[in-house]
Amino acid sequence: MTLDQRIRAFRQLGEHLENLSEESFESIAESARLENPWFTKENVRRSLKGILTFLREDQLKQWTKRYSLQASPQKTIALVMAGNIPLVGFHDLICVLISGNCAQVKLSSKDSKLTQHLINFLVKIEPAFHDQIEYKDKLEGFDAIIATGSDNAARYFEYYFGKYPNIIRKNRTSCAILTGGESDADIENLGVDVFSYFGLGCRNVSKLYVPNDYDFTNLLSRWDSFKEVIHHHKYSNNYDYQKSILLVNGVHHLDNGFVLLQENEKLVSPISVLYYERYSSDDDLRNKLKANTEKIQCVVGKGKLATVAFGQAQYPEVWDYADQIDTLKFLSELK
Numbered sequence: 001m002t003l004d005q006r007i008r009a010f011r012q013l014g015e016h017l018e019n020l021s022e023e024s025f026e027s028i029a030e031s032a033r034l035e036n037p038w039f040t041k042e043n044v045r046r047s048l049k050g051i052l053t054f055l056r057e058d059q060l061k062q063w064t065k066r067y068s069l070q071a072s073p074q075k076t077i078a079l080v081m082a083g084n085i086p087l088v089g090f091h092d093l094i095c096v097l098i099s100g101n102c103a104q105v106k107l108s109s110k111d112s113k114l115t116q117h118l119i120n121f122l123v124k125i126e127p128a129f130h131d132q133i134e135y136k137d138k139l140e141g142f143d144a145i146i147a148t149g150s151d152n153a154a155r156y157f158e159y160y161f162g163k164y165p166n167i168i169r170k171n172r173t174s175c176a177i178l179t180g181g182e183s184d185a186d187i188e189n190l191g192v193d194v195f196s197y198f199g200l201g202c203r204n205v206s207k208l209y210v211p212n213d214y215d216f217t218n219l220l221s222r223w224d225s226f227k228e229v230i231h232h233h234k235y236s237n238n239y240d241y242q243k244s245i246l247l248v249n250g251v252h253h254l255d256n257g258f259v260l261l262q263e264n265e266k267l268v269s270p271i272s273v274l275y276y277e278r279y280s281s282d283d284d285l286r287n288k289l290k291a292n293t294e295k296i297q298c299v300v301g302k303g304k305l306a307t308v309a310f311g312q313a314q315y316p317e318v319w320d321y322a323d324q325i326d327t328l329k330f331l332s333e334l335k
Helices: 003-018 022-035 041-052 057-064 090-098 113-125 127-132 151-161 184-199 217-231 233-248 282-291 327-332
Strands: 076-080 102-106 133-135 144-148 166-169 173-177 205-211 260-263 273-279 296-300
Touching: 003 041, 003 057, 003 090, 003 113, 022 041, 022 113, 041 113, 041 184, 076 090, 090 102, 090 113, 090 144, 090 327, 102 127, 113 127, 127 133, 144 151, 144 327, 151 166, 173 184, 184 205, 184 217, 205 282, 217 233, 233 260, 273 282
Parallel strands: 076 102, 076 144, 102 133, 144 166, 173 205, 173 296, 205 273, 260 273
Antiparallel strands: none
């Protein structure tokens, strides 16, 4: 296939997903939920909406023209996919296929059904992809690897796959900068960054940086529209558990009935908990962010230090690479 043919196939995949009947969507979403209870219908819909931004022809052409891509499959790339949020590994698959390479895919047991649905759609649109995608439980015979997992899993990946050209991703999370001058709409949009996917994604905000005199009253009241998260049994169990720990240990915290705010210098907070840390000046804030550079996926806010606008953390462009590692550059330069 030529690059234009691959771009056309992905564009048609986007059109197919955009025009899915509600009945087809319900069936796909239910199979995903049965495999992973965190994958609610709303979160599957959100993940598909995010992928649609990747699958516009103008975006794909603008993205790929920056690279020298092979006209035909040259390498076999092993993909170890994560399963923390729906279709989280699909961008890596797009990168491998759009670059003309073959994908040897190790699906996450937490997100196999949904990913296979999209691959089946793609192969139906462009049968030539059938020979470029292979599912594997045991990875072997590949030329390079892209693996995503926890910090512990990353050590395993580096031990076994370090001799291959690789991109190995570890745990990351996102944070937000507040100044106290945010509008009600900003605060509501921040809630999208916090509560989407129940906070399980690396682009979810798990930490707030706030001025020393910041008042949380408006923030907690403006998030009332997200209170439905507490009705999900897994989220609710986490909330009850984390709240009991804070109460037993006498730790000061804020609680609006579905999220717990705790002052903590750590970056990654447990599910249902949002950490916050105060800053005294722009320089102080800059230093705090710099100290956590290796663990931050994106910084939400309005100022110069922010990288993503409020409410947009879960909707990256196709060229917004995880961990700021240019995946397509890596693939296009493989020898």
